[in-house]
Amino acid sequence: MSALELLTWARGTGLSLALVIFVFGILLRLFEIFSLGRKADLSRARDTSPGSGWRTIVRRSLPPPGLFKRSPVTYIGGYVFHIGFAITLLFFVPHIELVRGLTGLSWPGLPMQVVDIAAVAAILALFVVLASRLTNPVKRFLSGAQDYFAWLLTLLPLLTGYLAFHHVIVDYTLMLALHILSVELLLVALPFTKLFHTVSVFVSRWYNGDIFGRKGVAS
Amino acid sequence: MAIDGPTIAEVLRQQGISRRGFLKFCATTASLMALPPSMVPAIAAALENARRPSVIWLSFQECTGCTESLTRSHSPSIEALILEQISLDYHHTLQAASGTAAEAARKAAMQENAGKYLLVVDGSIPLGNAGFSTIAGISNLDMLKETAAGAAAVIAVGTCAAYGGIPAAQPNPTGAVPVSAIIKDKPVLNVPGCPPIPVVITGVLAHFLTFGSLPELDALGRPKTFYGETIHDRCYRRPFYDQGKFAETFDDEGARKGWCLFKLGCKGPVTYNACATTKWNQGVSFPIQSGHGCIGCSEPGFWDAGPFYKALSMPIGPAKAAVGAAVVAGLAAGSAVALRNRSAKKSAQAAHQKVTVADLEKSK
Numbered sequence: 122m123s124a125l126e127l128l129t130w131a132r133g134t135g136l137s138l139a140l141v142i143f144v145f146g147i148l149l150r151l152f153e154i155f156s157l158g159r160k161a162d163l164s165r166a167r168d169t170s171p172g173s174g175w176r177t178i179v180r181r182s183l184p185p186p187g188l189f190k191r192s193p194v195t196y197i198g199g200y201v202f203h204i205g206f207a208i209t210l211l212f213f214v215p216h217i218e219l220v221r222g223l224t225g226l227s228w229p230g231l232p233m234q235v236v237d238i239a240a241v242a243a244i245l246a247l248f249v250v251l252a253s254r255l256t257n258p259v260k261r262f263l264s265g266a267q268d269y270f271a272w273l274l275t276l277l278p279l280l281t282g283y284l285a286f287h288h289v290i291v292d293y294t295l296m297l298a299l300h301i302l303s304v305e306l307l308l309v310a311l312p313f314t315k316l317f318h319t320v321s322v323f324v325s326r327w328y329n330g331d332i333f334g335r336k337g338v339a340s
Numbered sequence: 341m342a343i344d345g346p347t348i349a350e351v352l353r354q355q356g357i358s359r360r361g362f363l364k365f366c367a368t369t370a371s372l373m374a375l376p377p378s379m380v381p382a383i384a385a386a387l388e389n390a391r392r393p394s395v396i397w398l399s400f401q402e403c404t405g406c407t408e409s410l411t412r413s414h415s416p417s418i419e420a421l422i423l424e425q426i427s428l429d430y431h432h433t434l435q436a437a438s439g440t441a442a443e444a445a446r447k448a449a450m451q452e453n454a455g456k457y458l459l460v461v462d463g464s465i466p467l468g469n470a471g472f473s474t475i476a477g478i479s480n481l482d483m484l485k486e487t488a489a490g491a492a493a494v495i496a497v498g499t500c501a502a503y504g505g506i507p508a509a510q511p512n513p514t515g516a517v518p519v520s521a522i523i524k525d526k527p528v529l530n531v532p533g534c535p536p537i538p539v540v541i542t543g544v545l546a547h548f549l550t551f552g553s554l555p556e557l558d559a560l561g562r563p564k565t566f567y568g569e570t571i572h573d574r575c576y577r578r579p580f581y582d583q584g585k586f587a588e589t590f591d592d593e594g595a596r597k598g599w600c601l602f603k604l605g606c607k608g609p610v611t612y613n614a615c616a617t618t619k620w621n622q623g624v625s626f627p628i629q630s631g632h633g634c635i636g637c638s639e640p641g642f643w644d645a646g647p648f649y650k651a652l653s654m655p656i657g658p659a660k661a662a663v664g665a666a667v668v669a670g671l672a673a674g675s676a677v678a679l680r681n682r683s684a685k686k687s688a689q690a691a692h693q694k695v696t697v698a699d700l701e702k703s704k
């Protein structure tokens with residue numbers, strides 16, 4: 122199989138399979154989560170705090186007082202990674218073309234150099250947070266194999282994309298194929314690992330904020 | 341590999357090519373082949389004194405586009421002249437002889453220059469049924485094997501001969517294969533392209549005449565010097581790609597301003613060829629310069645590598661239908677899980693037994 126054939130498979134059959142598992146998995150997980158339900162809370166709400174859920178969505182993204190100083194790596198690393206990743210994913214023109222091909226939606230992209238910087242920042246941030254995870258005893262204690270697996274799955278698309286864009290190590294065709302395949306791996310694993318937070322993060326934050334609001338500790 | 345007759349220098353002089361023009365050609369060839377300028381006199385000397393090498397050109401499942409590309413130029417270049425003058429003891433399209441006489445010419449060239457002639461092939465070879473493509477009643481496979489046996493080297497010209505090309509595109513009804521699938525005991529050099537760039541052929545010939553060997557090849561059997569970089573690496577529209585400026589249609593503002601053709605399906609990033617540097621028609625232009633994206637015609641299997649007008653990052657499979665099916669399946673499986681969860685909860689509630697302090701006291 123030549124590199125071009127691998128690329129053709131990745132863009133064709135491979136992508137279709139990955140998307141099927143991805144969409145199926147997301148729907149399944151969402152049904153699972155929502156259908157679990159919660160026991161009816163029979164007590165009266167302590168506080169009428171409309172919007173506590175919504176405010177929590179925002180507040181959980183900001184460091185509580187004092188915490189930023191105590192663990193700056195976690196916050197800066199987290200921010201740099203997520204923003205860099207989002208820019209790379211959403212504003213690289215070939216990625217927008219992919220979305221347009223699938224959905225018909227499109228929006229203006231950013232110049233390649235900007236995306237390039239964002240990708241490098243995201244990659245570096247991933248290594249920084251990994252180092253912190255390995256050296257900080259609490260984080261290391263809390264980490265299991267799945268966390269490292271999720272880290273690798275996230276790194277691979279960024280790294281292969283960066284290498285493909287800069288034509289290094291192997292030729293562009295093969296690297297592009299590997300890039301698309303690594304994304305497909307990520308798509309397949311996303312619904313069934315902690316990476317599912319991509320979908321669930323705001324739902325769970327809203328729920329936490331709302332329930333705590335009822336219990337009298339509204340955001 | 342030389343046979344009697346005029347040297348190349350004599351032939352060129354007869355055609356009115358000056359020595360200055362000839363040396364310029366040698367210098368261009370040296371630079372194209374990535375040879376140091378100090379090699380130019382050696383190339384010139386070797387080319388000048390070389391006798392016409394015998395070239396047998398076999399055309400199998402092809403469209404004659406390769407021959408057209410190599411021979412039809414409005415003002416014959418030195419490349420074209422070298423090609424025409426040094427070559428072709430046998431070529432279906434170009435030779436005067438026909439029928440039995442043509443086959444006799446091939447046999448004669450093979451005998452006289454046994455072990456020394458160059459074999460050029462365009463077109464793929466059908467393995468499905470010998471009758472799919474024959475010349476003078478001889479199957480392509482037999483003719484290739486027979487003619488290659490006494491050749492010094494084989495040059496597969498065009499994507500069909502190099503990789504199977506369009507005849508080998510799915511579902512490949514004739515069982516078409518490239519030359520390299522059949523000839524294993526001779527050096528086979530691929531000059532892919534649909535059609536390939538003429539100067540690559542003459543460059544390879546010049547190298548063969550100068551050094552008596554084929555130039556360095558890459559993993560796909562192509563001369564590295566011509567196929568070492570992608571079109572995208574050398575494309576003059578590359579700055580627009582980097583700035584994110586793309587033509588959206590073939591006649592919009594961006595297209596008129598000469599912006600990058602990526603969104604219109606350009607395959608330049610995955611295509612290894614020299615079009616962007618050597619260009620076509622004596623350096624006049626190349627497809628991207630004329631406003632059309634690269635279709636990747638020099639890559640193996642380019643015909644089956646997705647639509648020409650879809651951006652390289654776009655899905656080419658049944659992705660949409662597959663996602664539709666996944667939504668349906670996901671909803672169904674999700675509902676089933678939800679129902680199971682509910683019934684599990686209900687039965688857990690039903691089976692729930694209350695334990696009182698008195699019960700616990702009793703069990704003590």
Ligand code: SF4
Binds near residue numbers: 575
């Ligand atoms: S036109 Fe094609 S080869 Fe040229 S820069 Fe754009 S994508 Fe690359």
